[in-house]
Amino acid sequence: MTEYRDKPTQFSAPTPAEIKARTKRNLALAAGLLIFVVLVFVTMVSRGQLPNAV
DSSP states (O other), X not given: OOOSSOOOOOOOOOOHHHHHHHHHHHHHHHHHXXXXXXXXXXXXXXXXXXXXXX
């Protein structure tokens, strides 16, 4: 199967502003995921539905 579009040949380095924005976005995503995991854990503990691991 052949590719229907041209492959990129030139790439540009990200600017410092783009790197800073990417870092902020990654930290926001990590914080959001962490909050979600903690919320699910707290919900499971409060309902008593944790598996008997111990």
